[in-house]
Amino acid sequence: MSSDLMNTNFMNTTVVILAAGLGTRMRSKRAKVLHRAGGLTLVEHVAAAAAAVAPRERIIAVTGHQAEEVEAILQPYGIGFVRQLGQKGTGHALAACRERLKNLDGLLMVLYGDTPLLSPRTLERLRDLQSTSGTAATLITTTLEDPSGYGRVILNDKGDVTAIVEEKAATPQQKSIRLINSGIYCFQAPLLWRHVVELRPNAASGELYLTDMAEILTRHGHRVGALHIEDPDELLGINTRVELADADRVLRERKCRELMLAGVTVERPETVTIDMHVQVGVDTIVEPFTRLLGSTEIGEECRIGAGAILESSMVADRVVVAPYTLVANSRIESGAQVGPFARLRMDAQVGADARVGNFVELKKTKLGKGAKSQHLAYLGDSEIGAGSNIGAGTITCNYDGEHKHQTRIGEHAFIGSNSTLVAPVEIGANSYVGAGSVITDNVPPEALALGRARQVVKPGWVKKGRKKEAAPVISKDGAKDGK
Numbered sequence: 001m002s003s004d005l006m007n008t009n010f011m012n013t014t015v016v017i018l019a020a021g022l023g024t025r026m027r028s029k030r031a032k033v034l035h036r037a038g039g040l041t042l043v044e045h046v047a048a049a050a051a052a053v054a055p056r057e058r059i060i061a062v063t064g065h066q067a068e069e070v071e072a073i074l075q076p077y078g079i080g081f082v083r084q085l086g087q088k089g090t091g092h093a094l095a096a097c098r099e100r101l102k103n104l105d106g107l108l109m110v111l112y113g114d115t116p117l118l119s120p121r122t123l124e125r126l127r128d129l130q131s132t133s134g135t136a137a138t139l140i141t142t143t144l145e146d147p148s149g150y151g152r153v154i155l156n157d158k159g160d161v162t163a164i165v166e167e168k169a170a171t172p173q174q175k176s177i178r179l180i181n182s183g184i185y186c187f188q189a190p191l192l193w194r195h196v197v198e199l200r201p202n203a204a205s206g207e208l209y210l211t212d213m214a215e216i217l218t219r220h221g222h223r224v225g226a227l228h229i230e231d232p233d234e235l236l237g238i239n240t241r242v243e244l245a246d247a248d249r250v251l252r253e254r255k256c257r258e259l260m261l262a263g264v265t266v267e268r269p270e271t272v273t274i275d276m277h278v279q280v281g282v283d284t285i286v287e288p289f290t291r292l293l294g295s296t297e298i299g300e301e302c303r304i305g306a307g308a309i310l311e312s313s314m315v316a317d318r319v320v321v322a323p324y325t326l327v328a329n330s331r332i333e334s335g336a337q338v339g340p341f342a343r344l345r346m347d348a349q350v351g352a353d354a355r356v357g358n359f360v361e362l363k364k365t366k367l368g369k370g371a372k373s374q375h376l377a378y379l380g381d382s383e384i385g386a387g388s389n390i391g392a393g394t395i396t397c398n399y400d401g402e403h404k405h406q407t408r409i410g411e412h413a414f415i416g417s418n419s420t421l422v423a424p425v426e427i428g429a430n431s432y433v434g435a436g437s438v439i440t441d442n443v444p445p446e447a448l449a450l451g452r453a454r455q456v457v458k459p460g461w462v463k464k465g466r467k468k469e470a471a472p473v474i475s476k477d478g479a480k481d482g483k
C-alpha cells in the first residue's frame with residue numbers, strides 16, 4: 001500500500017479504547033487497566049499503539065472504574081475521554097461513544113485496554129486491510145493451543161465471520177474451536193453507529209456484548225472479515241495476575257532485545273528488568289539481576305553491576321555503578337564510580353570522576369568533581385566541593401528534630417574518619433578536620449579543626465596504677481564493693 005494511502009487512512013481513523021471495567025478476575029481493588037506490565041499501566045501500552053494508527057484527537061478512551069486515575073494516567077497521550085455509566089459490557093461501553101462520534105466518517109477501530117502487547121504494525125495492517133476490503137468490519141483472530149477464556153470465532157465457508165460465541169455461552173462443540181477473538185476490530189464507522197443500537201442484553205449476564213456485532217452485521221447482509229495473526233503473543237488479553245506476569249515477561253524480553261540490537265550488552269537478560277522508556281547508550285554492560293526503572297537514562301560505556309536498581313535517574317558516560325547499589329531520582333556524571341552497596345536517593349548528584357563507595361548514602365547532596373566518599377557515610381543536604389575527601393564514617397547531622405540544615409564543604413577539604421558535622425555548618429576550602437571530630441562551628445579555609453577530647457596516656461599504668469585505679473567491682477547482689 002502506498003504511503004499516501006496509509007496517510008489518508010491514518011487521518012480517517014478513529015480509535016476507541018475500552019478501559020472502564022473493574023476486572024473481577026484480577027481480584028484487586030485497582031481497575032485492571034491500571035495494573036502495570038513492562039513498567040507502564042496496561043492501558044498506556046494500548047494508547048501508545050493507538051497513536052500509531054490515528055490522530056490523537058480521534059482517540060477516545062472509555063473510562064468508568066477509577067475513571068479519574070485512568071484519565072490522569074492517559075493525559076500525557078493527548079487523547080479524549082468518554083465516561084461509561086455502569087459497566088454493562090463491552091457493547092455498552094462502545095455505545096457510550098455514539099453521541100460523541102456518530103458523525104465522524106471513516107474507520108472506527110476498537111481496542112480493549114487489557115491487551116498491552118499489541119504492536120502498532122499489526123494495527124496498521126488491520127486498518128489498511130479494512131480500508132480496501134469492502135467488508136463492514138474486520139477483526140483480528142488467531143489460533144490458540146488453549147483458547148479458554150476467549151470468544152470463539154465462527155466462520156462461514158467463504159471464511160467470513162458470522163458470529164462470535166463467548167466461552168460461557170459456547171456449546172461443547174463450539175468450545176473445541178481454537179480460533180479466538182482478539183477483541184481488536186475495525187469497522188466502517190457509519191455502519192457501526194447505525195447498528196450498535198441493536199445490541200441486546202446477553203441472556204446469561206445481562207451485559208451488552210460488542211462481539212454480537214458480527215452476527216448483527218451479517219444479518220443485515222454485510223460481510224465481516226478476519227485478519228489471522230500468526231504470533232498470538234501480541235493478542236494476549238490480561239484477565240488474571242498470571243497473565244499479567246506473562247505480559248510483563250514478554251515486554252521485558254522485547255525491551256532487552258531492542259537494547260541489545262542497539263549495542264548494549266545485557267548479561268543473562270532473562271534476569272534483568274528494564275522499563276519501556278529507559279534509554280541505554282552503546283557499549284554499556286548491564287549485569288544480571290539489575291532493575292532499570294522509570295525514566296532512567298544511561299550513557300555509553302557504563303557498567304551497571306549485578307543487582308543494582310536505578311530509578312528515574314541520569315547516568316552519563318563511562319560510569320561504573322557497582323553491584324547492589326540503589327539510585328533514585330539522582331544524577332551521576334561521567335567517569336564516576338558508585339557502589340558496591342551505595343545508596344543515592346532523592347536529588348543526589350555525583351560529579352564527574354567522583355567516587356562513592358560501600359555503605360555511603362547521599363540525599364539532596366552534590367558531590368563535586370573528583371570528590372570521594374569511599375566508605376560508611378551519610379551525606380544529606382550538603383554540597384561538597386571538587387576534590388574533597390570524606391573519611392569513613394562521616395555523618396552530616398542535617399536534622400535537629402524539626403528542620404533540615406545544610407552542610408557546605410569547600411574544594412579539596414579533608415574530612416577525617418568518623419567526623420560528625422552538625423548542620424548548619426561550613427568547612428572552608430583546603431581545610432582539614434581531624435578524625436573523630438564533632439564539628440559545630442564553621443571552619444575557615446586552609447585551617448585544621450579538631451573537635452574531640454585530647455588523648456590521655458598514662459605510662460606504666462598497668463603495673464603501677466592498675467590496682468589503685470581499678471574500677472569498682474559490682475558484687476553479685478548489685479551493691480558496690482567499694483575497696
Ligand code: UD1
Binds near residue numbers: 064090151
Ligand atoms: C472479551 C471478548 C472476547 C475476547 C476477549 C479478548 C466480549 C464480550 N468478549 O472478553 O470475545 O476473546 O475480550 O481479550 O467483548 N470493558 C469496559 N466496560 C465494560 C466491560 C468491559 O470498558 O462494561 C473493558 C474492560 O475494561 C477491558 C475490555 O473492555 O479492558 C475487555 O473486557 P473483558 O471483561 O476483559 O472482556 P473478556 O471477558 O476478556
Ligand code: CA
Binds near residue numbers: 237238239
Ligand atoms: Ca479481557
